[in-house]
Amino acid sequence: xxxxxxxxxxxxxxxxxxxxxxxxxxxxxxxxxxxxxxxxxxxxxxxxxxxxxxxxxxxxxxxxxxxxxxxxxxxxxxxxxxxxxxxxxxxxxxxxxxxxxxxxxxxxxxxxxxxxxxxxxxxxxxxxxxxxxxxxxxxxxxxxxxxxxxxxxxxxxxxxxxxxxxxxxxxxxxxxxxxxxxxxxxxxxxxxxxxxxxxxxxxxxxxxxxxxxxxxxxxxxxxxxxxxxxxxxxxxxxxxxxxxxxxxxxxxxxxxxxxxxxxxxxxxx
Ligand SMILES: C[S@@+](CC[C@H](N)C(=O)[O-])C[C@H]1O[C@@H](n2cnc3c(N)ncnc32)[C@H](O)[C@@H]1O
Numbered sequence: 001x002x003x004x005x006x007x008x009x010x011x012x013x014x015x016x017x018x019x020x021x022x023x024x025x026x027x028x029x030x031x032x033x034x035x036x037x038x039x040x041x042x043x044x045x046x047x048x049x050x051x052x053x054x055x056x057x058x059x060x061x062x063x064x065x066x067x068x069x070x071x072x073x074x075x076x077x078x079x080x081x082x083x084x085x086x087x088x089x090x091x092x093x094x095x096x097x098x099x100x101x102x103x104x105x106x107x108x109x110x111x112x113x114x115x116x117x118x119x120x121x122x123x124x125x126x127x128x129x130x131x132x133x134x135x136x137x138x139x140x141x142x143x144x145x146x147x148x149x150x151x152x153x154x155x156x157x158x159x160x161x162x163x164x165x166x167x168x169x170x171x172x173x174x175x176x177x178x179x180x181x182x183x184x185x186x187x188x189x190x191x192x193x194x195x196x197x198x199x200x201x202x203x204x205x206x207x208x209x210x211x212x213x214x215x216x217x218x219x220x221x222x223x224x225x226x227x228x229x230x231x232x233x234x235x236x237x238x239x240x241x242x243x244x245x246x247x248x249x250x251x252x253x254x255x256x257x258x259x260x261x262x263x264x265x266x267x268x269x
Contacts, residue, residue, distance in 0.1 A: 011106070012106050012107055013106075014035060015035060016035060016210070016211055017036045017212065018036065019105070019212060020107055020108055021033060021036035021107055022036045022039050023051055023158070024036070024079070024082070025037050025039075026040055026043075026050075026051035027051050027052065029080060029082060031080045031107060035210075039206060042206045042209075043202070044203065046199055050191070050255050050256055051158075053240050054157065054158045054239050054256050056240070057189055057239040057242050057258045058086065058155070058157050058189070059084065060244060061155075061243070061258075062090050062155075063090075063092075064243055065185055065187070066089065066092075066093035066097065067093055069094070070094075070153045070185060071094045071097045071152065072097070072098050072099075072153065073086060073087070073099045073100070073152070073155065074100045074137075074154050074155070075099065075102065075155045075157070076103075076131050076137065076154070076155070076156055076159060077131060077157065077158065077159030077162075078101040078108060079158075080111055081108075086099060086101075086155070087101075087118060087124045091118065091119040091122050094122075095119045095121040095122055096119075096121040096122050097119075097122045098123045098124075099115075099122070099123070099124045100124075100125045100126075100141050101124065101125065101126045102129050102131070103129075104129060112126040112128075125141065127141060131163070132163070134172050134176045134179075138176070138179050152180075152185065153186075154177065154180055154186050154187070155186075155187040156187070156225075157187060157189045158189050158190070158191070160173070160188070160215075160225065161214050161215055161217065162213075162215075164215035165215055167215075169215070173186075173225050177268055178267075178268055180263050181263070182263050182264060182266070182267055183262065183263060183265070184262070185261065185262055185263075186225075186226065186229055186262075186263070188222070188226070188258070188259060188260075188261075189257065189259075190217055190222045190225075190258075191203070191214070191216045191217075191255060191256060191257075192216060192217070192218070192219065192222075192255045192257050193217055193221075194218040194219060195238065195255045196253075196255045203216075217257075219257055222236065223236055226259060228268040229261035229263060229264070230262045231261045232260050232262060236258070237258060237259065238256060238257065239254045239256035239257075239258040240252035240254050241254075242259065242260070243260075
């Protein structure tokens with residue numbers, strides 16, 4: 001059931017590559033432009049594997065948390081709808097699950113209707129906002145769906161490497177996590193600077209040529225996003241290694257750090 005009406009989409013700039021559209025091209029999607037495809041084609045071929053592995057991590061982490069009874073999700077940096085989307089996975093397990101999607105890319109807003117087709121029992125909402133305004137995101141969700149304020153899962157999947165250090169990603173995550181009640185979960189994946197570092201450098205340079213600044217990080221730097229939280233098994237690992245019932249195939253050699261953590265009962269303070 002559609003549960004929100006997206007505002008009129010702003011004009012899409014087709015002269016400059018955008019992260020959401022390059023990612024769509026890497027995943028084999030059709031919602032991208034020649035300028036995005038050009039960036040994708042200049043990236044090392046492993047970038048497509050990384051995008052697929054990252055998306056598979058999102059699927060497993062969402063299903064796992066829904067299995068644990070999590071029924072409220074705040075997903076920032078949602079990306080262009082790509083089936084199955086997060087709400088489809090969560091609502092398969094918990095039909096009444098409530099989801100708030102957030103992205104700052106105009107193209108995601110244009111396609112938001114696909115994100116708003118909720119199960120009849122649940123709700124989905126789309127908020128056009130920038131993660132660099134965490135207070136605004138929390139406020140934007142509030143008047144429309146008050147009950148979503150107590151989101152039990154915050155997902156920042158393949159988002160934070162678009163925030164170099166001078167944009168204070170640690171402070172942003174802290175503000176968002178501090179708004180979560182105890183027992184909530186943070187789900188996070190992040191491109192690595194310390195795995196396949198030559199490829200990481202190449203990717204960073206290609207995006208920079210397209211005017212997109214990246215801040216890939218080491219495992220220790222990514223671990224800092226989880227400070228004060230309890231990482232669930234198997235901890236902070238590569239995306240294909242994160243919880244699965246059988247070992248990750250050897251060829252799934254990934255450049256993505258991924259983890260899920262709980263807000264402890266006393267909160268993060
Ligand atoms: C690589 S895609 C990841 C999509 C999805 N989370 C996934 O993992 O499949 C990154 C998304 O983050 C969004 N993004 C990048 N910077 C952002 C920002 N400052 N605020 C909100 N969204 C942002 C992009 O528009 C893009 O849709």
